[in-house]
Amino acid sequence: MKLTVKGQATRQRIIEGAASYLRSDDAAGVTLDDIRAITGTSKGQIFHYFPDGKEELFLAVARFEADRVLSDQQPHLSALTSWAAWERWRDSVIARYRAQGRTCPLGVLMGQLNSTPGAHEVIGTLLEQWQSELRRGVAEMQQAGLVRSGVDAGRVSAALIAGIQGGVQVLRSTGDVTHLEAALDIVIDYLRG
Amino acid sequence: MKLTVKGQATRQRIIEGAASYLRSDDAAGVTLDDIRAITGTSKGQIFHYFPDGKEELFLAVARFEADRVLSDQQPHLSALTSWAAWERWRDSVIARYRAQGRTCPLGVLMGQLNSTPGAHEVIGTLLEQWQSELRRGVAEMQQAGLVRSGVDAGRVSAALIAGIQGGVQVLRSTGDVTHLEAALDIVIDYLRG
DNA sequence: ACCACAGTGGACCCTCTGGTCCAGAAAACG
């Protein structure tokens, strides 16, 4: 499929419009027609740019959102080289999800893409990259002698990922951000020894 | 609505049949008709026992499954009075979710009940009870002098809940149980001081 | 025995939604 500049723009408009819609409150039951309306496009265009329909479109949006998750944590996530940096990172994560509140674009997307392989792949990749950055952060702290070398960086980063995911999930169903805070703080405290 | 003994039995059969079906692999897109077929009932019966239809039925199943989550952790969850007991509890949680694998009845249910107040209430209640048991366990360890009194039992239990939820979610999308293990182990290690 | 009401089966309906199709407008390109 050839895409002209105009075509690229429209395609992007669809993705970003959908992403933006998912950040609104009642996006639980998104439909292609919702997205069509929001983005001011037509059925024809949606299937022109996403021939495989719903799944392809939603996967594209999911990738877009997954990128956002990581980039929203920058520059902190890539520079976890001091305790102050870890604190800044922690704060940025909490701020991000506090702002997001009970809505969760990726969560809605996963609900729509009923556990298709593609969906798992997007989430898997995201978690992998995320954890890998954290693992690197822990290792750097160890090299700098700020974290005892007996700590298993892989394990700590896995626990952080789990804590964040779970904290966000609790936030989604209870609106309460304290679980996320507690999980992050306790693992970081563990790191401090 | 009056229910005879037979009626009660049928109603229960529907709930348990649905729950069992949700534990199978491809339950992502459950439909009332699936449940009807599995439980050997008719449309008439389903709406007879669950007048509000899908939502009422699925909420009933969700409550059933939520009970299961807690009772599967017994008797360990209610007797967290020694390190050995904590280990046993940890092992029972991991065993349960390892066995469950990538399927997650409550997860599927939540996907269907698109964030209705009822769904949030079921999950909220479950998490509350769960965390409250854990908090009690931590407090008892403190009273026994096994955990330093400076530890905030509420925070630790919140972190455990978050870690478990997140660990299970990772398990669902990657099939990997190590995140769950890491989260539990690290928070328990933190408790050990 | 009778009656009222619960239990059961299944045909039927209706909406919602993903997906198809095609015709016309607008670009790209020679």
Added chain:
DNA sequence: CGTTTTCTGGACCAGAGGGTCCACTGTGGT
């Protein structure tokens, strides 16, 4: 220019799935 390709609009289709209805059967109480 002319033609070929892409872009856009929207009518239309088909299947799925939740929900309704009603007739029939079983059951419990008096």
